[in-house]
Amino acid sequence: METMLTVEGLGKSFKNKRIISNISFEVKKGEIMALLGPNGAGKSTTIRNIMGIMYPDEGTITFHNSAGKEIPRDKIGYLPEERGLYKNVKVMDILLYLAELKDYPLARAKERALEYLKKFGLEGKEKVSVEELSKGMGQKVQFIASILHEPELLILDEPFSGLDPVSQELFKDEIRALAQNGTAILLSSHQMNLVEEMADRLFLIHRGTRVIYGTLGDVKKEYANFKCTINGMNSGTLLESLPEIERVEQNNETAVLYLSRNVQPAIWLKNLPEELDIQELSIDRISLHEIFIDIATDKNLLKEAGELHA
Numbered sequence: 493m494e495t496m497l498t499v500e501g502l503g504k505s506f507k508n509k510r511i512i513s514n515i516s517f518e519v520k521k522g523e524i525m526a527l528l529g530p531n532g533a534g535k536s537t538t539i540r541n542i543m544g545i546m547y548p549d550e551g552t553i554t555f556h557n558s559a560g561k562e563i564p565r566d567k568i569g570y571l572p573e574e575r576g577l578y579k580n581v582k583v584m585d586i587l588l589y590l591a592e593l594k595d596y597p598l599a600r601a602k603e604r605a606l607e608y609l610k611k612f613g614l615e616g617k618e619k620v621s622v623e624e625l626s627k628g629m630g631q632k633v634q635f636i637a638s639i640l641h642e643p644e645l646l647i648l649d650e651p652f653s654g655l656d657p658v659s660q661e662l663f664k665d666e667i668r669a670l671a672q673n674g675t676a677i678l679l680s681s682h683q684m685n686l687v688e689e690m691a692d693r694l695f696l697i698h699r700g701t702r703v704i705y706g707t708l709g710d711v712k713k714e715y716a717n718f719k720c721t722i723n724g725m726n727s728g729t730l731l732e733s734l735p736e737i738e739r740v741e742q743n744n745e746t747a748v749l750y751l752s753r754n755v756q757p758a759i760w761l762k763n764l765p766e767e768l769d770i771q772e773l774s775i776d777r778i779s780l781h782e783i784f785i786d787i788a789t790d791k792n793l794l795k796e797a798g799e800l801h802a
């Protein structure tokens with residue numbers, strides 16, 4: 493797959509405080525790359541450097557064959573974290589104005605705008621002023637503005653925040669469809685379930701540096717240890733004494749046992765003591781959400797984290 497965006501060794505400081513350092517990743521044509529990290533990790537700073545809203549102290553950003561200030565940013569679609577369009581302008585006018593700024597043909601922009609307004613349930617709102625829209629409707633218009641000019645690279649900073657479940661599905665479907673049609677997508681989101689459903693690869697940033705970079709499958713294989721949920725009347729002491737357990741979470745008769753790394757569930761199950769009361773038992777890999785929490789709260793994973801080959 494052709495590489496659309498390359499970020500190499502990116503570093504940025506504000507007032508002598510290091511915010512991000514040595515950030516390197518690629519976004520390829522037709523893939524959804526997720527940029528993840530706890531609040532304040534440096535995601536928006538990374539994105540703002542890509543968008544030329546600020547310039548890096550170190551490193552290079554390349555889009556196709558252009559680098560730094562030469563990057564044709566009108567070929568990129570961007571939904572910023574901070575929402576808001578001009579308030580007293582009509583929906584269609586603002587969409588056409590933004591498309592025109594990117595040198596996109598007006599007739600085509602109008603045709604696409606009508607198509608997307610319909611798709612997002614905003615049919616008939618063309619002449620409504622932006623300030624009369626609800627927050628979710630405004631977000632839909634801003635999303636349409638970011639894709640109207642058919643960008644080759646689309647950068648979405650927290651696109652799902654504040655959306656109801658139906659609108660989330662609409663956004664998800666559209667983002668997937670764009671990727672299938674070849675758009676390279678860089679998606680920053682806190683909603684791990686959505687990232688797990690959508691992303692091909694992910695880059696996890698913590699305190700301004702890389703913690704994980706790889707395909708979703710590789711990340712899960714590498715970091716998502718198994719957990720075993722047992723229903724039964726068992727004492728905390730018995731559960732804690734079981735072999736190869738990292739931690740136990742017990743709530744009445746349900747206990748979740750987080751198994752150590754590289755434990756083979758089939759072998760582990762054979763070694764459980766007979767006195768363990770098992771009414772129900774299930775084994776799963778921990779979710780991306782749990783991996784994220786482990787990393788954000790500096791649990792054991794961080795020590796072992798590194799690069800996976802994407």
Ligand SMILES: Nc1ncnc2c1ncn2[C@@H]1O[C@H](COP(=O)(O)OP(=O)(O)OP(=O)(O)O)[C@@H](O)[C@H]1O
Pocket residue numbers: 506511529530531532533534535536537538573
């Ligand atoms: N213009 C600025 N001047 C000084 N510090 C800044 C500036 N912009 C961001 N920061 C700091 O940089 C760090 C990273 O911020 P950034 O917005 O990139 O994080 P984020 O990962 O996008 O967080 P969130 O998930 O909360 O949006 C934070 O500590 C923030 O306070």
